Structure formats: structure tokens, C-alpha cells
Amino acid sequence: MGHVAPRIRASLTCAILLAAAGCGQQQAGTGSGTSGDPIKAGLVANLQKSGFDVSPGYARLYTQQDCKDYTYPKLKNCLANNPAAPYVVPVVKTWPGEYDDPAMVNAFGATRPGYTSSYRLDARDALVMYGRMPPPGRYMSIQTFELSQQGHWKTSDYLKWQRTTDVIPMQYLFDTIPPDGQKSDRTQSFSSLGDTVNNVGMKRQSGYSFDKDRYFIVTPSATTDRAVRRALQAQGVPAEDIFTEQIPDRDSHGEIGPLGMGRNAIDFFTTFRYALPDPGQEQAAEKWRSNPPMTVMRVRAPASAGPVQRYGSLTYAKRTADSEAGLAGDMANLISAVCDRVRSTAHLRAEDCTHPLPESTKMADPVRDFGWTGPYCRKINMNCLGDQQDAAYFVAPPLPLDSGQVYAVVDTLATETGNATYSALSINDASLLAGVANVLDTTLKGSADGYSNTVGNSGKLFVHYFTRDCAVLRGLPDWPRNCSSISTQLLPSHLDTAAEGDPALHGEFMAALRDYVKPGTERGPDSSKLLYPRILTFTQRAK
Incomplete structure (x- = not known):
């Protein structure tokens, strides 16, 4: 898509830098906890100097009420959310030229005009999300899913599962966007693209991570990942504190895609989950959730960063258990x-x-x-x-x-x-x-x-x-x-x-x-x- 025009770039930079210098007021409930971010300005300047396009975002809490007020009316499906904890969702500004599916507007809660909770990825794109992790608890993780894709199911597959199981009602397993669309050729997917980055993996790489600053990159390109990492490290971020969710090129059944900004491209949905704060941390946890101190942006690497290097085939880590x-x-x-x-x-x-x-x-x-x-x-x-x-x-x-x-x-x-x-x-x-x-x-x-x-x-x-x-x-x-x-x-x-x-x-x-x-x-x-x-x-x- 090339670089963002200078006028647009200026407005994006203003929004990213936030601050008090006339860039607009933070909306309530949409993650205003990033005003003390000490590295944002330097990071954005470093990326733009390297030729990156940068687009702003913010974090918001996705709650059970959002499911009832927004997700079900839009998708006729609350997607079996886990009530053990609400989710923190990164919201991003759409790129110029990015297809903005009207069926998905506010599907995961009200967002600012021009922003979306579901997003597309060009091969050179990355979602960047970082900030202070929540207070000590038993679980936290970040995971990115494919949210929807072009295509339609075969009648034989529908009938197979209709005959096989009554566990999940069929309308939740097979539906379109918009739901029940007679002519829709886009299906709900909400399917995993790999293992989560969770608190156990964070601890193994960078030590105990609750209540610490950690940095996440979601990208299909190792080239973009390396460039964003260099920019973060230039702001003093230790390499071990940066984690990448790799969007694989393919899985066991074929190519994952297509990528891009067009109507037919797959779209993505990222969630950060935090569950079960430790005893005595409940009040701090509620404060963290009410105003997630997370910075969100999406970036696009220039051609000068080098040829796109896609990640390989999706693999899941082996699971073990003590026999019961x-x-x-x-x-x-x-x-x-x-x-x-x-x-x-x-x-x-x-x-x-x-x-x-x-x-x-x-x-x-x-x-x-x-x-x-x-x-x-x-x-x-x-x-x-x-x-x-x-x-x-x-x-x-x-x-x-x-x-x-x-x-x-x-x-x-x-x-x-x-x-x-x-x-x-x-x-x-x-x-x-x-x-x-x-x-x-x-x-x-x-x-x-x-x-x-x-x-x-x-x-x-x-x-x-x-x-x-x-x-x-x-x-x-x-x-x-x-x-x-x-x-x-x-x-x-x-x-x-x-x-x-x-x-x-x-x-x-x-x-x-x-x-x-x-x-x-x-x-x-x-x-x-x-x-x-x-x-x-x-x-x-x-x-």
C-alpha cells in the first residue's frame, strides 16, 4: 500500500503520542493508562525514521456485558467466553485503504470512529502491544486468532457434525458474517494460529513478569519482527522482555490467508487474558483492568527493511499430564x-x-x-x-x-x-x-x-x-x-x-x-x- 500520506502521518503521530498537547481527550473505558509511557515518543520517532508507517491504537476491556450488548447482536454468538476473567483487547486505527467490514463494526464493544477490534495484516505489518503487566495472579496470556475468512462450508461437513454431536448447537459452529447471511461468502472462524504467550513462557524467558513491563509483537514477517525489536531495544528495552506471536504461513491443511487489506483477506483478533489475582491483589487487579496500562500501535515495515520472511508451518507444543x-x-x-x-x-x-x-x-x-x-x-x-x-x-x-x-x-x-x-x-x-x-x-x-x-x-x-x-x-x-x-x-x-x-x-x-x-x-x-x-x-x- 506504500507509505501513509504526510497529512495522515501527522495526525497518526499526534494520536500515538497522545500527551496533553491538543491531540484530543482519551475516551472513558478505552485504556487511558498509557499517558506515562516513557518510550512511546522515541519508539515512534525511531520507527518513522526507519521508514515505518505507524498507526495508533489503544487497549480496552472486553466484558460479559459487551458480549450481550455488542457481540451477540452482531455475530449471534458470544464465542464461549471464559467468565473467569474479562479480556483486554487491542483496538487499532484502520489503515487507509483497509476494508472496514460494516458487519464487524463495534462487534467487540464500542470503539472510536475509524478504529476496530478486528484487523487485517499486510505481509509487512505488525501489531505492537506493550506495557505494565497486571498484579500477581495465577494466569495471564496473549493470543491472536483468525477471526473470519472467505469461503463456505460443505453441506457434508455440516451434516457430519449435526449427526455426530449435540454438545454445541449448530448455529454456533457454522455461521457467516453477517450471521445467517443468505448470500454471505464469509464465515466465522475464531481459530487458533499457535500457542499462547503466557506467564509461564514469559517467566522462562524474562523472569517473573507480573507487575513488570513486557512487550509483544504480532506479525507474519520475521523481517518486520527484527526491525521492531531493534527499535524497542534502541529505547532501552531488554531483548528478553520482547515476545513475538508468529503468524504462520500455513498449517497442516494448507495456506493461512490470504493476507492483505482487501475484503477477501483474513482478519485477526487479539486478546490479553488475566485471571485470578493473588489474595490481597483484588483491588489492584480491578484498577488495572478498569484502565489497562497498555500501549497499542500497528506498524508497517518499508521495503528497505528487506524481503518479507514468512514464518513456517503452524505447530503446537506437546502436552503432558499425570495419569488420573x-x-x-x-x-x-x-x-x-x-x-x-x-x-x-x-x-x-x-x-x-x-x-x-x-x-x-x-x-x-x-x-x-x-x-x-x-x-x-x-x-x-x-x-x-x-x-x-x-x-x-x-x-x-x-x-x-x-x-x-x-x-x-x-x-x-x-x-x-x-x-x-x-x-x-x-x-x-x-x-x-x-x-x-x-x-x-x-x-x-x-x-x-x-x-x-x-x-x-x-x-x-x-x-x-x-x-x-x-x-x-x-x-x-x-x-x-x-x-x-x-x-x-x-x-x-x-x-x-x-x-x-x-x-x-x-x-x-x-x-x-x-x-x-x-x-x-x-x-x-x-x-x-x-x-x-x-x-x-x-x-x-x-x-
Whole structure:
């Protein structure tokens, strides 16, 4: 596209430098925490002196409310967001000549005019994001996804998954941009392009990184990466504090692309996630999230930087885990004890409490059971719903709540079996495919101890209940701590015709279990070594 015109360049520089010198006021809630950035001016000047085009950006917090107010109306899909933490999203100014898809405007929350949360990349482009990392916690990461692509799925692929699984409703797996577009030839993808850069990898390269300054480059070109790194190091940034997300040239199913600014090019979406601040850090964490102290810009290297050197084929790091097979008998005993106690204490019917357990009680692992990772999803034009390699992920199909149903999730607790840094059992609104609440491992820990007289290794297992009103389970061990009441404010009733979302799925929830980052590694546990969580359904007895 060549260089930005001088008049445009001047306005971009003014916006990047921010400052108080008449460049405009920072909008509330859009990441005004960068005014103290000591390197920005020198970095921008260095890049422009080297012939780079530079375009401004900012960071904003993407919340559950943004999902309801913006993402679902735009995409008819909240993309299975993890409610354990909101996301920090880089927002960038569109390049002159960049296709600005009207269907994606404000899809991830309101942005300033001319700015976007989804962006395209020329082969010489990079997204640069840096700043002070959040206060100490259990997890942080940055990851870039392919958000959408040209093409359409084959009827055979759609029918294959329609016949194979009822875990994820089909409209979330196969849809267009705009949604349900009869003539649209662009599909939702939200598929991974590699492993995340997370706090474990940061620590291995540059030491403990929470509450420290760190620098991230997202680019398809090693040439651009080297040039941006040189510019950062010229401002005194240590090389070990810079991390690159490499956009690969291809994956196991073919080329990733096309790149470029045109309508048919793929677009990208980058998120920074921060979860579970350490005890005593909650207030500082809230302050960090409310005003993320991150500088964002996109840059384009000049031809004088050298020929574009694309990265190779996508690879994922190998995942490991400590086998949980030895706990299978203890878990079976816990399930039997839960079934007996719920029937005798709450006087509920327990049709799932058979031997062997029905296959329908097994929560599915989309990667292990279906092979849903970025390369496969891109191949068949399916929405991968933000797949990533930092967690083992299990999910149950939509289940109704409004007729007095009670659900018990029983499994190993991966933080106690050595397979997770943190675990989160989430409540998801099926009508939005949106995470609305989480039960963390700190609550799940000890939840099976009330059955220790008949269940071995109870400290490595958990049981948790979901229902509209937990009063029905009064008298069960550790009640009500082991139960989550899902109010109609949290997840609307099936009778609520005014609620946002798919009316056919109102009043239905989906349980999901995420086990994040095997200790001693940078990735989630190998789920083939874990036991499948089970979700048991209990119903009211006929009167």
C-alpha cells in the first residue's frame, strides 16, 4: 500500500503520542493508562525514521456485558467466553485503504470512529502491544486468532457434525458474517494460529513478569519482527522482555490467508487474558483492568527493511499430564454416593444413576473427541470458538433448568492431581453461548470430603450442583457451598421472551470445565490422561 500520506502521518503521530498537547481527550473505558509511557515518543520517532508507517491504537476491556450488548447482536454468538476473567483487547486505527467490514463494526464493544477490534495484516505489518503487566495472579496470556475468512462450508461437513454431536448447537459452529447471511461468502472462524504467550513462557524467558513491563509483537514477517525489536531495544528495552506471536504461513491443511487489506483477506483478533489475582491483589487487579496500562500501535515495515520472511508451518507444543486412571474407581464410588444421597435426602429421581453410567453423562472434550483445533476448523469453514492449547476443556450440551432439574458435576480436581494451575467450572447461557459465572477450584476443593467414609482420595475429587434453587438440596454434605443457584437474573427463564439470545435455548445452561496449564509446563494438560467429568441429571418425582 506504500507509505501513509504526510497529512495522515501527522495526525497518526499526534494520536500515538497522545500527551496533553491538543491531540484530543482519551475516551472513558478505552485504556487511558498509557499517558506515562516513557518510550512511546522515541519508539515512534525511531520507527518513522526507519521508514515505518505507524498507526495508533489503544487497549480496552472486553466484558460479559459487551458480549450481550455488542457481540451477540452482531455475530449471534458470544464465542464461549471464559467468565473467569474479562479480556483486554487491542483496538487499532484502520489503515487507509483497509476494508472496514460494516458487519464487524463495534462487534467487540464500542470503539472510536475509524478504529476496530478486528484487523487485517499486510505481509509487512505488525501489531505492537506493550506495557505494565497486571498484579500477581495465577494466569495471564496473549493470543491472536483468525477471526473470519472467505469461503463456505460443505453441506457434508455440516451434516457430519449435526449427526455426530449435540454438545454445541449448530448455529454456533457454522455461521457467516453477517450471521445467517443468505448470500454471505464469509464465515466465522475464531481459530487458533499457535500457542499462547503466557506467564509461564514469559517467566522462562524474562523472569517473573507480573507487575513488570513486557512487550509483544504480532506479525507474519520475521523481517518486520527484527526491525521492531531493534527499535524497542534502541529505547532501552531488554531483548528478553520482547515476545513475538508468529503468524504462520500455513498449517497442516494448507495456506493461512490470504493476507492483505482487501475484503477477501483474513482478519485477526487479539486478546490479553488475566485471571485470578493473588489474595490481597483484588483491588489492584480491578484498577488495572478498569484502565489497562497498555500501549497499542500497528506498524508497517518499508521495503528497505528487506524481503518479507514468512514464518513456517503452524505447530503446537506437546502436552503432558499425570495419569488420573488410578482415580477411576474412587470417582465411580463418589458418583454412587452422590446418587444415593440426592435420592434419599432431596427425594429426586436419578435416571442417570445406572451401572454403567450412560454415555450421555460424559462431558465432551472438543479437541480430544472431535479434533476441533484451528487447522481443522479453517479447513472446513467452521467456527472453532477460540480454541487454545493452555487448557483441557470439557463441555456439556444445553440442559433445561426451569422444571426443577438439578445437575451434579463430578470429576477429579486437576489442581489436586498435579494437572492444573487453576480449574474453573463455568455456567454458560446456551441462548448466547456466553459464560456468565464460574466456580473456581478454591470452592471445588474439599467438596467431596463429606463422602470420605466411602470414597478414597476424596481430596482429589469434587462434586458441584447446579439448579435454580439450591434449597432443594438442603442436608447434603457441605450444603450450600457445593451448589450454585442459577437465578433468572443470571440466566433468563425460558418464558422470558424479551431476553437476548436464541429463544429456543432460553432457560438452558451449559456446564464447562477448564483445567489451565499443567504445572512445570507452558501448556494445558494432555486430556487423554484425565478422567472425563460426568454431569448427572436429577428431576422432581411425580406427585
